[in-house]
């Protein structure tokens with residue numbers, strides 16, 4: 001049984017940039033090592049290489065464009081983030097939405113660079129559609145709960161259960177994450193009991209005075 005995944009998205013928060021990103025990566029590396037739970041961090045693109053050079057933990061890009069290396073000014077390519085130390089990428093986060101064709105192109109680009117893929121979705125229908133593209137994970141995050149501190153595990157457990165069923169109905173064994181307002185070990189326990197393989201979160205860790213303490217609580221009921 002693979003370890004559940006706790007994926008901390010630093011977004012574009014000032015608290016999650018530069019030394020703030022390093023502080024969170026250090027905490028994730030420490031708590032991951034002591035607990036045996038896989039804790040990954042998705043920093044800003046500019047922080048991938050500095051974190052990869054200093055810490056030993058899985059790093060995810062927050063987005064990649066569905067293009068290969070070449071004349072693509074301003075794009076974020078799979079090759080760039082892989083070279084900077086990423087081993088995976090979010091795709092279609094609610095704050096960086098893509099078209100269906102764009103999602104497919106980004107998944108294909110990620111595969112060409114051996115990046116693990118997490119397609120973010122907002123309901124059962126988009127979760128089923130994402131599962132058809134066979135990413136490594138789909139991540140169900142109701143946009144209305146993102147950043148509110150109201151945990152999807154408690155506020156809407158039904159969407160988690162229905163999304164797990166929708167994903168695995170299309171692609172048996174599809175691994176599912178859930179996110180929005182996740183901040184405690186209880187939220188994680190409920191998410192796992194509802195059939196997910198882990199959680200995707202941001203503000204509960206990025207805005208915490210003590211990120212390591214929050215991460216220890218997150219893994220405490222696994």
Ligand SMILES: O=C(CO)COP(=O)(O)O
Nearest residue numbers: 146147180181201202203
């Ligand atoms: O968007 C999210 C993770 O990618 C969820 O954000 P919050 O954890 O801040 O609700």
